[in-house]
Amino acid sequence: xxxxxxxxxxxxxxxxxxxxxLLAGRCGACGRHHFPAAETCPYCSxxxxxxxxxxxxxxxxxxxxxxxxxxxxxxPVPYGFGLVDLPEGLxxxxxxxxxxxxxxxxxxxxRLEIAPLCTDEEGNEILSWxxxxxxxxx
Amino acid sequence: MSARPVxxxxxxxxxxxxxxxxxxxxxxxxxxxxxxxxxxxxxxGFQAAFCGTVYTGVAAGHxxxxxxxxxxxxxxxxxxxxxSGGAALSLGAAQVASGQRDTVLVFGMEKMPRxxxxxxxxxxxxxQAGLSPAPAYFALRARRLMQESGVTRSHLARVxxxxxxxxxxxxFAMYRKPCTEEEVLGAKMVCDPLTLFMLCSPNExxxxxxxxxxxxxxxPPVRVLxxxxxxxxxxxxxGEHTPMSGLIGEDPPSPTELAAKEAFETASLGxxxxxxxxxxxxxxxxxxxxxxxxxxxxxxxxGAFVEEGVGExxxxxxxxxxxxxxxxxxxxxxxxxxxxVELAWQLRGAAxxxxxxxxxxxxxxxxGRGANASVAILQRG
Numbered sequence: 001x002x003x004x005x006x007x008x009x010x011x012x013x014x015x016x017x018x019x020x021x022l023l024a025g026r027c028g029a030c031g032r033h034h035f036p037a038a039e040t041c042p043y044c045s046x047x048x049x050x051x052x053x054x055x056x057x058x059x060x061x062x063x064x065x066x067x068x069x070x071x072x073x074x075x076p077v078p079y080g081f082g083l084v085d086l087p088e089g090l091x092x093x094x095x096x097x098x099x100x101x102x103x104x105x106x107x108x109x110x111r112l113e114i115a116p117l118c119t120d121e122e123g124n125e126i127l128s129w130x131x132x133x134x135x136x137x138x
Numbered sequence: 139m140s141a142r143p144v145x146x147x148x149x150x151x152x153x154x155x156x157x158x159x160x161x162x163x164x165x166x167x168x169x170x171x172x173x174x175x176x177x178x179x180x181x182x183g184f185q186a187a188f189c190g191t192v193y194t195g196v197a198a199g200h201x202x203x204x205x206x207x208x209x210x211x212x213x214x215x216x217x218x219x220x221x222s223g224g225a226a227l228s229l230g231a232a233q234v235a236s237g238q239r240d241t242v243l244v245f246g247m248e249k250m251p252r253x254x255x256x257x258x259x260x261x262x263x264x265x266q267a268g269l270s271p272a273p274a275y276f277a278l279r280a281r282r283l284m285q286e287s288g289v290t291r292s293h294l295a296r297v298x299x300x301x302x303x304x305x306x307x308x309x310f311a312m313y314r315k316p317c318t319e320e321e322v323l324g325a326k327m328v329c330d331p332l333t334l335f336m337l338c339s340p341n342e343x344x345x346x347x348x349x350x351x352x353x354x355x356x357x358p359p360v361r362v363l364x365x366x367x368x369x370x371x372x373x374x375x376x377g378e379h380t381p382m383s384g385l386i387g388e389d390p391p392s393p394t395e396l397a398a399k400e401a402f403e404t405a406s407l408g409x410x411x412x413x414x415x416x417x418x419x420x421x422x423x424x425x426x427x428x429x430x431x432x433x434x435x436x437x438x439x440x441g442a443f444v445e446e447g448v449g450e451x452x453x454x455x456x457x458x459x460x461x462x463x464x465x466x467x468x469x470x471x472x473x474x475x476x477x478x479v480e481l482a483w484q485l486r487g488a489a490x491x492x493x494x495x496x497x498x499x500x501x502x503x504x505x506g507r508g509a510n511a512s513v514a515i516l517q518r519g
Contacts, residue, residue: 007263024383035383042372042381061386062285062376064277064329071256072265081274081329083375085386091375092383095268106285117267128267 003116003125010036011114011129012053020112021053022129024090033090055086057111058131063096063104074118075128080104084131097130109134141235144362146347146516147354148177149479152247154343154466155312162194165344166202166247169472173245173346177354184348185239187213188230190222190246191471192257198471199245219378220418221367221504222246223474224512227347228365234349241350248469250340259380259507269382273337273421277329278376280423284331288441289426291331295322296444297422298336301458304451305465307491310476312341312467336422341467345475347482360485363405363499363515368396370509378509393511394418394431394503401501401513402433409433412455412515413497414484416477418505419462425449428503429457432513451494459484459492474512477502485518 005011012021025037028048034041037051063082069075080096082104097113098104110131117128150172152165166189174180187208189199203209218225223246230242260270283289299319305311317335325333353359370377370393375384377392391399402408415434419425426440434455435443443449449457460466460480463473481500483489494500498518505511 006267007261032385033383062278062281064274064281064331066268066271066274066329067327070265070268070271070274072262072270073268074266075268079268081268081271081278083278089386090383091386093269093375093381106281126266 001123001125003127006117006126006128014114018053019056020114022055022092022112023051024054024088025049026052033088035090035092054088054090055092055112057109057134058084058086060096060104060106060108060110061085061091062106065101084110095128095130097132103133142237142351144231144234145350145353146360146362146478146482147241147350148173148175148179148348148356149482150176150346151310151476151479152344153310154341154469154472154476157342162198162247162249163201163205165249165342166245167205169247169344169346170202170206170243170245173243173348176356177348177350179241179348181208184211184241184243186211186230186233187243187245188216188226189213190216190218190226190475191248192217192219192222193248193250194471198247202245218367218510219508220420220468220470220506221474221508221510221512222471223345224365224504224514225367225510227475227478227514228367228512230349231362231365234351241348243346243348244475245344245346246471246475247344248471249342250469252340257507271329273329273332275376275380276337276421276423277332279427280331280421282376283423283426283440287426287430287438289423289444290441291323292319293426293441293444294331294336294422295319297419297425298322298464300450301419301462301464304459304492305461308461308465311461311465312339313465332421332423338420338463339467341469343467343469343472343476345472345479347475347478356486358486358518360482361517363407363517364401365514366397366400366404367510367512368393368400378506392431393509394428394505394513397511397513398432401515405515407499407515411499412501413499414456414459414494415501415503416458416460416462416480417503419458419464420468420506422464425457425462428505432501432503456494459494470506474502474504477504478514478516481516485516
């Protein structure tokens with residue numbers, strides 16, 4: 001059984017010295033971030049971007065709880081879902097993990113975690129990302 | 139550019155609901171037949187056709203007109219998500235206004251899968267990661283209204299109560315039972331704060347409109363003053379274009395705001411000139427946001443708009459007197475044209491129990507995946 005990311009290029013690998021981070025595109029022309037990283041800047045169409053590790057922590061902007069597994073999703077339900085504001089100026093769509101989903105609220109400080117979400121047909125563990133309320137440790 | 143007037147010469151609708159024994163071509167044929175009959179347009183009487191649909195597949199409109207023996211004219215199938223019918227209308231109206239065609243057939247139809255809509259929009263990893271469910275995005279939008287527009291759970295419920303009550307009088311709607319605020323709030327929670335009764339059902343149906351440079355046989359005449367479509371600008375993380383990210387503090391005008399601005403300018407009218415509106419109510423929160431984005435109240439005024447009952451039947455500006463998508467259901471390609479059919483009936487004074495007294499000018503709005511938003515303004519006379 002192996003472990004693989006849900007998709008290449010979304011977040012750092014477990015042994016990355018930068019720690020758990022999202023891999024955002026940063027435009028070489030206008031300087032704005034976007035996620036996932038793309039060849040072309042969605043804001044100014046420049047093609048001179050680089051990839052940066054962002055979003056080790058953030059704050060919840062908006063959240064909800066998904067009660068029923070949507071098509072294609074085999075992870076646990078219910079699960080948290082929302083928008084998280086990152087210090088780099090990005091606002092990302094993300095799953096929210098929490099021991100108590102009722103405790104999620106706007107403004108709450110959260111930390112990125114990269115952890116197994118589900119397994120594929122061959123039994124491989126699929127890694128994905130989520131933000132979890134930050135208990136202040138680490 | 140001096141444009142010719144564009145008249146709604148005839149309309150037709152197939153009820154919205156579930157019809158296991160009818161394929162989508164049949165639904166389309168039914169609406170097209172009705173619209174052509176009302177307009178008294180026969181074979182050879184229209185010079186182009188535009189068909190809005192999303193899930194129907196190759197040559198959807200061609201199959202309908204082939205089955206009716208009406209092919210030969212240009213037939214263009216249009217996909218613009220929930221605004222597909224609005225996009226078809228804007229193309230058809232432009233052809234008549236410009237003088238390129240005298241009479242154009244515009245129709246839309248859909249047969250939607252049940253439950254949460256699965257589309258080819260998201261890459262598979264996004265679905266696997268749990269980032270695709272549409273109701274979750276709707277819920278975030280509703281929550282933002284609760285934070286920024288004074289909207290309460292009670293307001294969200296009241297929109298649903300209003301639309302279900304209006305739908306009781308609409309023979310073309312799917313749900314025709316009234317419900318109470320308590321029932322809406324007590325229904326199954328789908329994505330907090332949205333309960334099952336605050337979300338519309340994807341379903342099946344068709345609608346058709348004949349546009350012409352001359353008034354149709356049924357009076358009083360109704361004109362299309364504007365029919366616009368716009369897509370999204372980058373920046374916002376929370377829009378029907380469902381991006382994976384946006385920028386904090388970046389709030390560009392939404393597709394609805396862009397389409398509304400263009401429509402009001404084209405029609406030389408403003409929100410105060412409207413007698414009623416049919417707006418996108420995929421969920422209760424979307425109706426309130428639509429009202430704000432269309433400029434029918436101030437930004438942040440959505441909660442007060444509901445609280446004061448402005449959009450109730452008999453209110454200052456009735457919103458979704460047809461019952462909206464919450465009671466009609468949403469057949470994507472047909473829903474925008476279903477609104478146009480309703481507007482035409484209302485403006486002719488022929489909407490029976492749903493009639494908005496003295497309605498002369500009205501607006502129809504859809505918004506959805508793409509993102510796409512459409513706005514049409516129609517007027518009697």
